[in-house]
Amino acid sequence: MVSIELRDIIKRFGEFELKVSLSVKDGELLTLLGPSGCGKTTTLRIIAGLEKPDKGRVYFDGRDITDLPPYERNIGLVFQDYALFPHMTVFKNVAFGLEVRRVPRMEIEKRVREVLDLVGLRGFENRLPEELSGGQQQRVALARALVIEPDVLLLDEPLSNLDAKVREKLRGEIKRIVKELGITTIYVTHDQEEAMVLSDRIAVMNFGRIEQVGEPYDLYYNPKNEFVANFLGISNIVELEAKEGRACLGDLCFEVGREGKGKIFFRPENVAVGEGIEAEVIGYELLPGRVRLRLSIEGREIIAEELLSRIGKKIPKKVRIRVREFKILP
Numbered sequence: 001m002v003s004i005e006l007r008d009i010i011k012r013f014g015e016f017e018l019k020v021s022l023s024v025k026d027g028e029l030l031t032l033l034g035p036s037g038c039g040k041t042t043t044l045r046i047i048a049g050l051e052k053p054d055k056g057r058v059y060f061d062g063r064d065i066t067d068l069p070p071y072e073r074n075i076g077l078v079f080q081d082y083a084l085f086p087h088m089t090v091f092k093n094v095a096f097g098l099e100v101r102r103v104p105r106m107e108i109e110k111r112v113r114e115v116l117d118l119v120g121l122r123g124f125e126n127r128l129p130e131e132l133s134g135g136q137q138q139r140v141a142l143a144r145a146l147v148i149e150p151d152v153l154l155l156d157e158p159l160s161n162l163d164a165k166v167r168e169k170l171r172g173e174i175k176r177i178v179k180e181l182g183i184t185t186i187y188v189t190h191d192q193e194e195a196m197v198l199s200d201r202i203a204v205m206n207f208g209r210i211e212q213v214g215e216p217y218d219l220y221y222n223p224k225n226e227f228v229a230n231f232l233g234i235s236n237i238v239e240l241e242a243k244e245g246r247a248c249l250g251d252l253c254f255e256v257g258r259e260g261k262g263k264i265f266f267r268p269e270n271v272a273v274g275e276g277i278e279a280e281v282i283g284y285e286l287l288p289g290r291v292r293l294r295l296s297i298e299g300r301e302i303i304a305e306e307l308l309s310r311i312g313k314k315i316p317k318k319v320r321i322r323v324r325e326f327k328i329l330p
């Protein structure tokens with residue numbers, strides 16, 4: 001277990017420039033979240049030593065490891081494409097990292113058994129990768145990364161190739177396992193739900209920069225800007241002009257305590273349905289247990305979410321709404 005620090009890292013590929021500083025605490029599970037091409041994988045590869053930064057330093061526990069090759073960093077890596085050795089059994093695949101480190105046979109057998117237990121693959125030792133499902137193959141990849149007892153675990157979109165149900169199950173298990181081992185983990189994804197479920201903290205990235213780092217709840221309800229707000233989920237962002245400390249959209253008023261233009265931000269579930277001012281329902285989506293209402297006020301669209309059981313089977317044409325909580329964005 002170690003802490004990780006990226007200090008003033010710069011890496012350029014043509015037009016693209018990655019520029020990041022980041023601290024990850026001992027035993028923390030931090031997610032790099034962002035759209036395709038924002039630099040998540042490059043950041044991970046710099047930590048792994050697979051990519052050399054143009055500028056800046058990488059520290060593990062305060063020790064500068066920028067010039068250490070990957071195999072001297074004691075890192076476990078898991079990628080999207082499981083990258084298992086196809087002709088080797090599960091046991092051999094997992095044991096490989098220990099064999100190259102010349103760990104004694106007895107010790108290898110013990111550690112492979114333990115780690116297969118941990119990922120729920122006891123009894124699969126003699127199977128070949130092609131005889132496993134995608135989810136099972138990814139468990140093997142995880143076991144292989146963990147068996148060497150790495151200081152740091154790096155996971156790059158490990159669930160992207162799996163179907164939704166398996167993904168949901170496995171993300172919960174990944175969290176359980178890394179927390180049980182207390183291993184410092186960096187997880188790359190573009191899936192906001194995965195990031196919310198897994199992370200101690202999330203770093204939201206865009207165009208080679210970290211926009212904001214924080215705990216899931218804080219990022220979700222207190223985003224620093226519009227990009228973070230939109231990337232973490234559905235947001236209502238209404239640009240209004242405030243007068244005498246109030247900004248109003250028709251009868252829907254916000255006490256902003258300042259004058260002039262501003263962006264009012266609130267989440268759909270912070271729209272209380274059934275009280276307040278009237279809004280027209282212009283569309284809706286049924287979700288498991290919830291309904292997402294598209295409302296119109298003064299020609300502007302507001303998204304509200306309410307429990308399905310509270311709305312009932314028949315969606316009304318008009319509803320009353322009140323905004324419980326909002327934030328002003330820059």
Ligand SMILES: Nc1ncnc2c1ncn2[C@@H]1O[C@H](COP(=O)(O)OP(=O)(O)OP(=O)(O)O)[C@@H](O)[C@H]1O
Nearest residue numbers: 013014016034035036037038039040041042043190
């Ligand atoms: N070896 C390379 N040579 C040239 N350009 C590269 C190289 N590696 C990455 N890039 C570029 O750097 C940018 C960031 O890529 P990176 O893979 O880090 O993004 P990402 O956020 O992980 O995206 P994705 O989710 O699509 O994997 C992209 O524009 C990519 O084309």
